[in-house]
Amino acid sequence: MSKICIVFDRIRSEEKLLQKAATELGHDTSMLDAKVTQVNTNSKKNDFDFGDVVLERCISYFRGLHFTAFLKFLDIPVINEFEVANNCGNKMFMTLLLKKHNVPTPKTYFSFSKDGTLENIDKIGFPFVIKPIIGSWGRGVMLIKDRDTLDAIIEIRELTDGPHDRIFYLQELINRPPRDIRVISIGNQAIAAMYRKSEGGFKTNIALGAKPELCEITNEMEDLVANASKAVGGGILGVDIMEDEERGLLVHEVNNTVEFKGLAKVTKKNIPKEMIEFVLNSIRK
Amino acid sequence: MNCPECDAKLNIPDDALTGEIVSCPDCGADYEISKKDGSNVELKQAETVGEDWGE
Numbered sequence: 001m002s003k004i005c006i007v008f009d010r011i012r013s014e015e016k017l018l019q020k021a022a023t024e025l026g027h028d029t030s031m032l033d034a035k036v037t038q039v040n041t042n043s044k045k046n047d048f049d050f051g052d053v054v055l056e057r058c059i060s061y062f063r064g065l066h067f068t069a070f071l072k073f074l075d076i077p078v079i080n081e082f083e084v085a086n087n088c089g090n091k092m093f094m095t096l097l098l099k100k101h102n103v104p105t106p107k108t109y110f111s112f113s114k115d116g117t118l119e120n121i122d123k124i125g126f127p128f129v130i131k132p133i134i135g136s137w138g139r140g141v142m143l144i145k146d147r148d149t150l151d152a153i154i155e156i157r158e159l160t161d162g163p164h165d166r167i168f169y170l171q172e173l174i175n176r177p178p179r180d181i182r183v184i185s186i187g188n189q190a191i192a193a194m195y196r197k198s199e200g201g202f203k204t205n206i207a208l209g210a211k212p213e214l215c216e217i218t219n220e221m222e223d224l225v226a227n228a229s230k231a232v233g234g235g236i237l238g239v240d241i242m243e244d245e246e247r248g249l250l251v252h253e254v255n256n257t258v259e260f261k262g263l264a265k266v267t268k269k270n271i272p273k274e275m276i277e278f279v280l281n282s283i284r285k
Numbered sequence: 286m287n288c289p290e291c292d293a294k295l296n297i298p299d300d301a302l303t304g305e306i307v308s309c310p311d312c313g314a315d316y317e318i319s320k321k322d323g324s325n326v327e328l329k330q331a332e333t334v335g336e337d338w339g340e
Contacts, residue, residue, distance in 0.1 A: 009304075011303075016302065033303065061339070134336070136338060136340050256340065
């Protein structure tokens with residue numbers, strides 16, 4: 001019997017399912033709220049109830065990332081590892097890794113100021129998609145069809161002026177059916193997939209109301225997901241795929257701390273059980 | 286337990302965990318269970334959705 005610690009900052013149904021799966025597999029669990037945990041440079045492993053391995057499940061990306069950095073400092077095994085969280089949390093880092101590892105991905109342009117972005121647009125043309133480099137659930141992902149809309153976005157970014165507002169992530173608009181595919185990848189293996197059907201807009205996030213529908217995993221998808229997972233460092237991931245009408249499957253995103261509530265509704269696979277088994281196997285290697 | 290905001294009755298399931306969010310059915314305010322010991326439950330205001338929240 002092993003002990004798994006789930007680090008969280010908000011208990012969602014996913015965290016409850018993961019705890020239940022661990023218990024059903026005969027393992028102990030501890031639940032650690034990162035919000036009320038204090039650490040320091042003299043902290044020792046025994047100061048905390050980290051068990052044998054930690055599953056990091058914070059809903060706040062930066063909270064989870066920095067907590068993972070601390071776990072790494074203490075040499076505590078954690079899924080996902082710090083490097084994986086860092087790679088996936090930043091869309092620019094993630095896209096560059098996909099391209100570097102020859103994973104088919106939409107053509108993406110980067111610029112680092114208003115002027116650089118306007119010059120970039122002269123090359124790209126309209127329409128295109130702009131995404132914040134940090135963010136989830138489709139927030140801030142916008143289809144830009146003309147110069148007026150782009151000017152408005154740039155003006156808002158200049159007003160808010162957060163450090164990430166100066167990084168412009170611009171992506172070609174893909175000709176595809178009004179859906180994308182979310183694949184849960186565990187240890188470089190695609191274990192379950194669903195179509196996420198848009199409710200009319202071009203975004204397909206479940207958080208925005210897209211409808212989940214079971215998707216059969218093909219050999220092509222298996223290979224694609226394995227390569228995408230390896231590109232960012234492996235672990236437990238959500239790989240998002242679009243079906244380009246000409247080029248076929250393209251990976252547009254790899255997500256850390258993956259949510260699976262929508263997929264659990266349509267698949268027969270026991271996703272939390274597979275996740276827990278992977279986490280525990282990771283310390284037996 | 287009643288909602289600290291509007292005094293409506295909050296429905297807190299017996300199997301609710303510390304860290305779980307409960308919403309007031311009347312005013313919609315969200316609370317996080319900060320402590321739970323049997324039927325004794327302590328609540329605090331839930332964090333609002335952050336820019337970095339999600340997957």
